[in-house]
Amino acid sequence: MCSVTWTRDAAGLHVFMNRDERRTRAPERPPRVFVRDGVSRIAPEDGEAGGTWIAVNEHGVVVALVNGYLREDLARTDEPRSRGLLVRDLAAGSSSDDVVRRLGATDLSAVRSFRLLVLHPDDRGSVATWDGRSLEIASDAEPFCPLLSSSHAASAVAAARLEAWNESVALHGRDPDALERYHAGHARGESAYSVCMHREDAETRSFVRVLVADTAASLTWSPGPPCRSRPGVRCSVQRVASP
Numbered sequence: 001m002c003s004v005t006w007t008r009d010a011a012g013l014h015v016f017m018n019r020d021e022r023r024t025r026a027p028e029r030p031p032r033v034f035v036r037d038g039v040s041r042i043a044p045e046d047g048e049a050g051g052t053w054i055a056v057n058e059h060g061v062v063v064a065l066v067n068g069y070l071r072e073d074l075a076r077t078d079e080p081r082s083r084g085l086l087v088r089d090l091a092a093g094s095s096s097d098d099v100v101r102r103l104g105a106t107d108l109s110a111v112r113s114f115r116l117l118v119l120h121p122d123d124r125g126s127v128a129t130w131d132g133r134s135l136e137i138a139s140d141a142e143p144f145c146p147l148l149s150s151s152h153a154a155s156a157v158a159a160a161r162l163e164a165w166n167e168s169v170a171l172h173g174r175d176p177d178a179l180e181r182y183h184a185g186h187a188r189g190e191s192a193y194s195v196c197m198h199r200e201d202a203e204t205r206s207f208v209r210v211l212v213a214d215t216a217a218s219l220t221w222s223p224g225p226p227c228r229s230r231p232g233v234r235c236s237v238q239r240v241a242s243p
């Protein structure tokens, strides 16, 4: 479904995300700033379930979710709770630890498998993995970069995208502009395997770039595959001191 990468430099924390979705899914809604649970945050919105896949808030916390696509998800017959609504709720967190705490207090029994990435400029972030039964928290997100998922031949897709990532990092390091080019790239041609994904039934539906700087956080959303990028919509919020 998605690819997420991140890096840090003098400007702040940069996060990039491609959202791969089926072509028949309703169009995404552009990002906006809104207040929920007393916290200003920026997020684009899914056109169907109303949740989101990435958000950044006034505390500088970034929350992003990729689906797990476990076979067990398909076998379940209960009504699933949207993973996108989970991101919306967790985006109230004031730090990586606070998001993890909120996640731990959430009833996930109706939620399908996922990986949730939490990042903040002042810590190494966390990755939470939910397999439908148990929640595992890794208190350092770095080993998970790039965070990848796909519903199509998952391991081969992840391997191709990881190979492209290793090539990019070997050539350019974790330079933010190189990461943006990685997200628009088709190392072996346009396909289900390329980071900028093109498939008959699905494609990269949007590209999001987040920057968390000292005084402000911004999110830029561009609809369509990033190789054919169209003008984006950018929103920003002033940072506030975390409680």
Ligand SMILES: [Zn+2]
Residues within 6 Å of the ligand: 184, 185, 186, 190, 196, 197, 198, 225, 226, 227, 228
């Ligand atoms: Zn493309």
